Amino acid sequence: MTLPQTYDIRRTYDWNYEHAPAHPPVLEVPPCPGRWDFCGLVAVNSPLGVPAGPLLNSRWILHYAALGYDVLTYKTVRSSRRDSYDLPNLLPVETGALTGEGGTVTEAESSNSWAISFGMPSRDPHVWRDDIGRARKGLRQGQVLVVSVVASPQPGWTMEQVAEDFAICARWAAESGAQAVEANLSCPNVCTQEADLYLSAEASGLIAATVRQAIGRVPLALKVGLFARRELAEAVVAAISPYADALSTTNSITATVRPRDGSGLLFGGLRRGVGGAAITTRCLEETRMLGEAIRASRTRRAGPARRGSASRPDGHRRHAGPAARHPHPPGAMKPLPES
């Protein structure tokens, strides 16, 4: 049996972009029993999804759609072209469970954990806008296309300009066929302003409000990284709740990377986001913590006068989608209270 094509970590981002699977595999995908929805907003065939990452373009999206994935995230795009970092972009690493930021991991021959180092490359907007249209056209009923977007701040930009740049990408994505937009507020592998916006409740709220205005009722998820303190997570949840439909967590956990021979550090000594088995336990805890923060925010927003009223529980049931029925894998969507 031939295994389906996957991202080739020995090759560049450009190579993998150009050598995307030409034809989706023809497979009989068994149905996933139950009724499923994405963020309580879009009906889907199953809760199986792929976060922003290996789906670089429509051919990759349609390849995974044919394999039975139903929530498909188009890798992060920008308002202007950006090249990828040099290889390695995805480096297998050896480590025990990572419980917080700033550890050190070691390069491995192969592993189920990896250091991620792309720098969020993007094709020109006219390229990705056309391509999103192709991805959407190729999906079946019950499959949802999420497009991940990020701002590309220039020196001296205000936070309003950063938010506007997010909003332009989000609007283009929605116009091109995205059924949901994910604004990436956390990228541990870039050193510029877009790296850890989620740590500011004020910036997160402004971006969520500006993007919401740009995309109307299209579902909006915000992708975040690890919160060191629950109070900060609560402040962010409060700031974005009126505008966002979901949180997507956890981007990754950062660490420095030692080469196999133990000499010095890779990536110029800078930390890289680690994903995979090493972060699963910590990310599940983070998802539970965010779930509690969301529920607490919902209760506060309902207020004593409204608690127990018939409309609140019914209204919130529309967010009881896949996320509420399953433990959340890293990268899964966590519905926010109704706005």
Ligand SMILES: Cc1cc2nc3c(=O)[nH]c(=O)nc-3n(C[C@H](O)[C@H](O)[C@H](O)COP(=O)(O)O)c2cc1C
């Ligand atoms: C090949 C690859 C590329 C990625 N690119 C992006 C990206 O463009 N935008 C983003 O928000 N996250 C990106 N990520 C991070 C993933 O979306 C995810 O948050 C991370 O891998 C942690 O989840 P995991 O432990 O299931 O891998 C990428 C991950 C991988 C493996």
